[in-house]
Amino acid sequence: MRIRRALALSAALTVLAVGIPAATAFSEDGADECKNVTNGGSQSDPQCFWMAPTPQDALDIVRFWAKDDGAKLKGATEYPVGWIDCTVEACSADGEGDGQAHGEGDPAPEGYQDDNTPPACQTAGETCSVTPEEIAAAAQTAAGRAIAAAAASGMRVWVDTELLDDYKAGTAAFAAAVRKAGALAAQPGVVGIRFTSQLGYNGAVKTPEEMQSFVTAAAGALHQVAPGKKLGVHTVVPEFGCGNSDLCKAEMTKKYPLLAPKNIEPLLTSGSVDQLALDAGLLSTAYATWNITPQQAQRNQWSKVKTLAWDTLAQIAAEDAGLAGKNASPLTAExxxxxxxxxxxxxxKDGAATVNLWTRWQDGTGATYRVMGSGLASTPAWEQLGKLEPLQRRLTTMFNPASPEVGIAEDVKKLSEVFSQVYVTD
Structure with missing residues (x-):
C-alpha cells in the first residue's frame, strides 16, 4: 500500500509538471529556496526556479491529489491530444489520404503512384542523390580503396575535397563535384566531408558575403547528397594569435580582412560547419614583430577560441605540418x-579537440616532405608519435591515395599505427 501511494504521488508530480500552464508553473524563486552559486549573475549563467511559489504550495498540491487515497488522481482522464482514430470513427474525406487506416506492409491505396523521383536539389536541373552505381564506382577508385583500407584498420574517415573551384566554375561542375564527394561519403567508415581548405586565405573568395554564400551552398548540397555526414572546413584566424596586442590585431585585420573572427563565426552559427580546423602555419613566425613567441601565439589562439565559445558551436581542430621535413623529418629524439x-x-590541453598532422605531402617543385623516411622508414619523429597513447585517439592525418609512398594498403596500415582518423583526398 505504501508503495502504491508513493507511485501515486510521483504520478501527481508528473501531471503537474506537464499539465499546468507555463505562466503558473514557474515563479520567482525565494530568497533562500533555490540555491545556485551563479544563478543569473550574468546573462550566460544558469537560473533555477520552483515549480510552485513555495515548498508549502508544492506540498499542498501533492496533498490535493493524494486526498482520499488518490481519488482525484484515479478519476483523472487523459489529456486530449487532438487526433482521430479512423478505426473507430469516420474520418473526413477532405483531408489527405483515403480516409482509411493503413498499417506497415499493407498494399498502397488505389491510384497511388511512385515515380521514384529523387529529391529536388538546390542546383536546378540536377539530381542531388547518388545512385548505387555511382557508389560502387567510387569504391573502385584510389580514394575508395583508401577509405576501405582505413575503415578495415579501425580508423574514422573523412573525405577531403575542394568544392570552391567547382562552385565558381558553374552549376554543372559544382553538381558533379558534390555527387562525387557524396559517392565517396557513402562508403563504409566515412563520418564526414571536409569540403574546402585555406578558406579566405588563398584569395579564391573576395568578400565575406561570397564566402558565406559558398559555404551555405556547399553545406546545403552535401547535406542532401550525404545526409548524416559531418561537414568541415580548414582556415586560419590570424588575429587569434595576437593576444592583447592591439597593434598586432590591427595589422592582422588589415592584412587578412576576410579572416576576421566576425566573418568566420557566422559559418559556425549557421549550422553549415561541424568542424573547423585552424592552421598553425602562421604561428611560427608571423607574430615576432610584436615579441610574441610561437608558443605564446598558440596559447593566445586557443584562449580566444574558448573566450568566444567557438568550441560550443563546432569541433575546433588544430592543423600542423611542423613535424615533417624535406625527404624526412630531421628532428632528433629530444x-x-x-x-x-x-x-x-x-x-x-588548451582546447583543441583533435590535432591533424601532415605526415607527407609534395610542394609545387615536386619535393616531398615527410615525418617518416622514404619507403615508410622510421624516424625519431615517427617513433615519438608512437609513444603518445592515449592521445593517439585525438590524432588525425591526411592521405593522398593518388601518390602513396609504397602503396595504398601499406601506407594506410602504417598510418593506423598512430592515427585514429584520416582525411582521404579524393
Whole structure:
C-alpha cells in the first residue's frame, strides 16, 4: 500500500509538471529556496526556479491529489491530444489520404503512384542523390580503396575535397563535384566531408558575403547528397594569435580582412560547419614583430577560441605540418619529444579537440616532405608519435591515395599505427 501511494504521488508530480500552464508553473524563486552559486549573475549563467511559489504550495498540491487515497488522481482522464482514430470513427474525406487506416506492409491505396523521383536539389536541373552505381564506382577508385583500407584498420574517415573551384566554375561542375564527394561519403567508415581548405586565405573568395554564400551552398548540397555526414572546413584566424596586442590585431585585420573572427563565426552559427580546423602555419613566425613567441601565439589562439565559445558551436581542430621535413623529418629524439609537446600535447590541453598532422605531402617543385623516411622508414619523429597513447585517439592525418609512398594498403596500415582518423583526398 505504501508503495502504491508513493507511485501515486510521483504520478501527481508528473501531471503537474506537464499539465499546468507555463505562466503558473514557474515563479520567482525565494530568497533562500533555490540555491545556485551563479544563478543569473550574468546573462550566460544558469537560473533555477520552483515549480510552485513555495515548498508549502508544492506540498499542498501533492496533498490535493493524494486526498482520499488518490481519488482525484484515479478519476483523472487523459489529456486530449487532438487526433482521430479512423478505426473507430469516420474520418473526413477532405483531408489527405483515403480516409482509411493503413498499417506497415499493407498494399498502397488505389491510384497511388511512385515515380521514384529523387529529391529536388538546390542546383536546378540536377539530381542531388547518388545512385548505387555511382557508389560502387567510387569504391573502385584510389580514394575508395583508401577509405576501405582505413575503415578495415579501425580508423574514422573523412573525405577531403575542394568544392570552391567547382562552385565558381558553374552549376554543372559544382553538381558533379558534390555527387562525387557524396559517392565517396557513402562508403563504409566515412563520418564526414571536409569540403574546402585555406578558406579566405588563398584569395579564391573576395568578400565575406561570397564566402558565406559558398559555404551555405556547399553545406546545403552535401547535406542532401550525404545526409548524416559531418561537414568541415580548414582556415586560419590570424588575429587569434595576437593576444592583447592591439597593434598586432590591427595589422592582422588589415592584412587578412576576410579572416576576421566576425566573418568566420557566422559559418559556425549557421549550422553549415561541424568542424573547423585552424592552421598553425602562421604561428611560427608571423607574430615576432610584436615579441610574441610561437608558443605564446598558440596559447593566445586557443584562449580566444574558448573566450568566444567557438568550441560550443563546432569541433575546433588544430592543423600542423611542423613535424615533417624535406625527404624526412630531421628532428632528433629530444627535438621530436619537445615538438610533440608543443604541437600536440599543448594544443589538446588548451582546447583543441583533435590535432591533424601532415605526415607527407609534395610542394609545387615536386619535393616531398615527410615525418617518416622514404619507403615508410622510421624516424625519431615517427617513433615519438608512437609513444603518445592515449592521445593517439585525438590524432588525425591526411592521405593522398593518388601518390602513396609504397602503396595504398601499406601506407594506410602504417598510418593506423598512430592515427585514429584520416582525411582521404579524393
Amino acid at each position: 627535438q621530436a619529444a619537445t615538438a610533440a609537446q608543443e604541437r600536440i600535447t599543448t594544443p589538446l
